[in-house]
Amino acid sequence: xxxxxxxxxxxxxxxxxxxxxxxxxxxxxxxxxxxxxxxxxxxxxxxxxxxxxxxxxxxxxxxxxxxxxxxxxxxxxxxxxxxxxxxxxxxxxxxxxxxxxxxxxxxxxxxxxxxxxxxxxxxxxxxxxxxxxxxxxxxxxxxxxxxxxxxxxxxxxxxxxxxxxxxxxxxxxxxxxxxxxxxxxxxxxxxxxxxxxxxxxxxxxxxxxxxxxxxxxxxxxxxxxxxxxxxxxxxxxxxxxxxxxxxxxxxxxxxxxxxxxxxxxxxxxxxxxxxxxxxxxxxxxxxxxxxxxxxxxxxxxxxxxxxxxxxxxxxxxxxxxxxxxxxxxxxxxxxxxxxxxxxxxxxxxxxxxxxxxxxxxxxxxxxxxxxxxxxxxxxxxxxxxxxxxxxxxxxxxxxxxxxxxxxxxxxxxxxxxxxxxxxxxxxxxxxxxxxxxxxxxxxxxxxxxxxxxxxxxxxxxxxxxxxxxxxxxxxxxxxxxxxxxxxxxxxxxxxxxxxxxxxxxxxxxxxxxxxxxxxxxxxxxxxxxxxxxxxxxxxxxxxxxxxxxxxxxxxxxxxxxxxxxxxxxxxxxxxxxxxxxxxxxxxxxxx
Amino acid sequence: xxxxxxxxxxxxxxxxxxxxxxxxxxxxxxxxxxxxxxxxxxxxxxxxxxxxxxxxxxxxxxxxxxxxxxxxxxxxxxxxxxxxxxxxxxxxxxxxxxxxxxxxxxxxxxxxxxxxxxxx
Numbered sequence: 001x002x003x004x005x006x007x008x009x010x011x012x013x014x015x016x017x018x019x020x021x022x023x024x025x026x027x028x029x030x031x032x033x034x035x036x037x038x039x040x041x042x043x044x045x046x047x048x049x050x051x052x053x054x055x056x057x058x059x060x061x062x063x064x065x066x067x068x069x070x071x072x073x074x075x076x077x078x079x080x081x082x083x084x085x086x087x088x089x090x091x092x093x094x095x096x097x098x099x100x101x102x103x104x105x106x107x108x109x110x111x112x113x114x115x116x117x118x119x120x121x122x123x124x125x126x127x128x129x130x131x132x133x134x135x136x137x138x139x140x141x142x143x144x145x146x147x148x149x150x151x152x153x154x155x156x157x158x159x160x161x162x163x164x165x166x167x168x169x170x171x172x173x174x175x176x177x178x179x180x181x182x183x184x185x186x187x188x189x190x191x192x193x194x195x196x197x198x199x200x201x202x203x204x205x206x207x208x209x210x211x212x213x214x215x216x217x218x219x220x221x222x223x224x225x226x227x228x229x230x231x232x233x234x235x236x237x238x239x240x241x242x243x244x245x246x247x248x249x250x251x252x253x254x255x256x257x258x259x260x261x262x263x264x265x266x267x268x269x270x271x272x273x274x275x276x277x278x279x280x281x282x283x284x285x286x287x288x289x290x291x292x293x294x295x296x297x298x299x300x301x302x303x304x305x306x307x308x309x310x311x312x313x314x315x316x317x318x319x320x321x322x323x324x325x326x327x328x329x330x331x332x333x334x335x336x337x338x339x340x341x342x343x344x345x346x347x348x349x350x351x352x353x354x355x356x357x358x359x360x361x362x363x364x365x366x367x368x369x370x371x372x373x374x375x376x377x378x379x380x381x382x383x384x385x386x387x388x389x390x391x392x393x394x395x396x397x398x399x400x401x402x403x404x405x406x407x408x409x410x411x412x413x414x415x416x417x418x419x420x421x422x423x424x425x426x427x428x429x430x431x432x433x434x435x436x437x438x439x440x441x442x443x444x445x446x447x448x449x450x451x452x453x454x455x456x457x458x459x460x461x462x463x464x465x466x467x468x469x470x471x472x473x474x475x476x477x478x479x480x481x482x483x484x485x486x487x488x489x490x491x492x493x494x495x496x497x498x499x500x501x502x503x504x505x506x507x508x509x510x511x512x513x514x515x516x517x518x519x520x521x522x523x524x525x526x527x528x529x530x531x532x533x534x535x536x537x538x539x540x541x542x543x544x545x546x547x548x549x550x551x552x553x554x555x556x557x558x559x560x561x562x563x564x565x566x567x568x569x570x571x572x573x574x575x576x577x578x579x580x581x582x583x584x585x586x587x588x589x590x591x
Numbered sequence: 592x593x594x595x596x597x598x599x600x601x602x603x604x605x606x607x608x609x610x611x612x613x614x615x616x617x618x619x620x621x622x623x624x625x626x627x628x629x630x631x632x633x634x635x636x637x638x639x640x641x642x643x644x645x646x647x648x649x650x651x652x653x654x655x656x657x658x659x660x661x662x663x664x665x666x667x668x669x670x671x672x673x674x675x676x677x678x679x680x681x682x683x684x685x686x687x688x689x690x691x692x693x694x695x696x697x698x699x700x701x702x703x704x705x706x707x708x709x710x711x
Contacts, residue, residue, distance in 0.1 A: 114665060120677075120678060122679070122682070122690055123681075124681055124682070124685050126683055127625065127669075128666065129666055130652070131618065131666055131667045134656045135660060135664075135665075
């Protein structure tokens with residue numbers, strides 16, 4: 001037996017290579033999130049050590065593994081308690097909805113309480129812990145157990161003086177459990193600088209989970225880390241978890257892959273004007289929208305309008321408020337013509353509000369997760385996420401939001417977050433630096449001018465669409481939100497009354513311009529007419545000149561002809577009378 | 592005869608009435624050398640040192656595993672003295688006679704606290 005145990009606990013290389021060939025079988029824990037980070041559960045048929053300080057939730061984890069195994073996975077279990085009596089244990093977990101006694105009665109669990117009073121015991125000579133083995137075997141046989149919880153085995157260390165025997169027996173016990181093929185959880189107190197106070201991890205090398213309970217800025221957070229998990233891929237980070245009325249919940253920081261399915265379906269932002277800016281179709285379904293802006297810039301209203309539109313489509317919407325109570329939001333947006341109450345009554349809108357300081361960061365996100373899981377909404381609104389920062393450090397907030405956004409995307413839920421930007425700080429940066437996680441980012445800003453503040457909206461980014469680059473004025477009216485174009489000129493944006501003034505000025509200018517054109521047209525017409533007249537008179541003058549010229553040419557021609565005749569007559573008369581020649585010559589000179 | 596005389600001495604010393612019979616249960620798991628040694632040691636000690644009436648019951652947990660829970664048995668062998676009160680448990684093969692006697696409250700002399708201190 002002893003040699004066999006050694007082989008079990010110090011696996012040879014041959015065993016390792018065998019594990020590579022055949023994937024490790026896992027026993028699902030049923031604990032929310034733990035199966036994700038452990039890749040399916042605890043190593044089946046092997047021993048897992050759960051270690052942590054006092055109050056870190058070791059027993060709870062172990063018990064939940066057993067109870068869920070018995071209830072959900074049809075794997076009966078044995079709870080062997082070394083510290084608490086079964087009555088105490090049953091009472092402690094009753095608040096989590098586990099009824100240990102009922103499970104014991106229905107033979108799904110076997111409860112055995114091992115109590116060792118050191119002052120009742122005298123040690124004389126050689127002994128072993130066969131009694132423990134006998135009891136375990138009896139318990140395993142009684143219910144046909146597949147799972148075993150030993151809580152806390154280390155209590156034995158204060159009961160027995162001979163540590164040599166104890167250690168070798170514990171080593172033998174782990175080997176024995178492995179031989180039985182039961183999946184075992186052993187809880188152990190965390191030691192100084194070691195995982196367990198008594199070095200139990202030396203005997204078990206398959207899986208070690210470390211639980212931690214620490215206080216940061218007066219807010220407590222529980223954390224879980226899989227220190228070791230032989231032969232399997234697992235998340236190595238510290239994962240926050242919490243214990244509430246539903247038992248343990250672990251929030252994986254990020255899912256191990258980034259391969260969620262995306263939708264090309266578009267859904268309305270609740271604002272037709274805004275949809276118009278988003279290619280006329282709105283957001284993508286399953287995308288994450290951030291509405292950031294300074295105080296009073298209309299974030300909540302925009303969020304309410306989005307929620308209202310979702311309900312109008314018949315979708316379920318979860319609206320989580322951290323700033324205003326449920327009735328206050330309803331009243332305020334009712335004044336803008338948004339009736340949220342009707343959707344609450346129709347069980348489409350689930351409006352929840354709680355104080356950000358009520359719990360730590362993990363608790364908030366887990367509550368959101370649990371609400372999502374129980375309500376199964378298609379749309380989630382969180383107003384505002386910035387308030388969560390009061391509960392935790394920036395890094396934590398970021399990682400938590402990352403987790404939230406990630407899981408929302410995985411579930412295909414369209415989410416809208418609002419974020420408050422502090423006045424004076426960079427508007428285009430959110431305090432949590434989550435912009436890289438956001439698909440569509442709507443920025444609301446106040447423009448202060450001429451003694452008034454006006455709201456403006458623009459789309460900072462919207463992945464996967466040709467969105468408008470325009471800055472629009474954001475008006476809250478009795479019929480909801482209206483988006484108006486704003487004037488952009490001379491390096492400034494005009495909104496509100498200055499926009500109206502500018503509009504009036506422009507109108508006057510337009511009229512003046514029109515008049516001017518008309519006048520110029522008339523002027524041209526008259527000029528044209530004048531020139532025409534001039535052309536006509538000149539043409540008439542030209543015609544007269546031409547006539548005169550024509551007459552002159554005619555006279556000339558007649559005269560020449562007469563001269564010709566005269567010359568002929570003269571030649572004829574010279575032959576007769578020379579005196580007559582002289583007379584004719586003097587008559588020509590007289591002409 | 593001898594037992595009675597001794598018991599009278601004991602009662603005189605502690606100024607107690609006649610002690611009741613001692614109920615002893617020895618838990619074993621099969622016929623292991625340790626179990627056999629424990630049983631023979633127990634018989635020897637009882638016959639040598641126990642003056643009042645006593646009763647030894649040997650319980651084999653391999654045959655009756657359910658009985659382990661009642662007396663909170665972990666170590667094997669374990670000797671349980673259920674009567675007279677208080678309940679005492681002695682684990683091991685009972686090879687140290689002095690300790691067995693102290694453990695069974697049979698040495699309620701002033702020497703016993705010292706023995707306990709020495710043990711501690």
